[in-house]
Amino acid sequence: MKKTLLALAAVCAMTSGAAFAQQTGSEGPLMVRVRAVNLDSANGGSTNPNLNLSVNNKVIPELDVSYFFTPNIAAELILTYPQKHDIRSNGTNIGSLKHLPPTLLAQYHFTNFGGFKPYVGAGINYTRFSSVRFDPAVQAALNPSVSKNSWGGALQVGVDIPLSKNMYLNFDVKKVYIDTNVYSNGAKVGTFKVNPVLAGVGLGWRF
Incomplete structure (x- = not known):
């Protein structure tokens, strides 16, 4: 019975692979993209208006790996x-x-x-905060800290534009929901909602 099941699984895998190859031509199921991404925070999204917290916007590098289960998914x-x-x-720098x-x-x-090849996406983000440092005067007066972990949703829209065989120009925009609780002397004083929009451009290769 085990040999029969293994044989059936092998046949299904080969059939699925052949069907995928027929649908996508020479393209394989794996795609790797590199992007330059502008991170634009929703600055000021604190639940405590007295904090009025923000982080600076910046351009960051991004690497992503996609696996195509079908030509569409x-x-x-x-x-x-x-x-x-x-x-x-x-507006005053208090740390990093x-x-x-x-x-x-x-x-x-x-x-x-x-x-x-336009696409839409939805999923989940996990953010780990580390190396939190505050100005010595702020640290002495308020003893501030933030939660180290954040879970939130993510939405995406983008397009892959063919440049040559298996290489694409990519444009991509994501909205990612990131927040962290803020504490002073161990007591929660608010939640800082970063919630950035990330607009990126890059290249992708399909294997």
């Missing part, structure tokens, strides 16, 4: 390295932190626009 993992941001309160925000998205790719 894919999963994308988005990665970067920990990004450093200044922390401001009412780093955040690492890997994001996993399920995507639908439209295949009826000729060479253009």
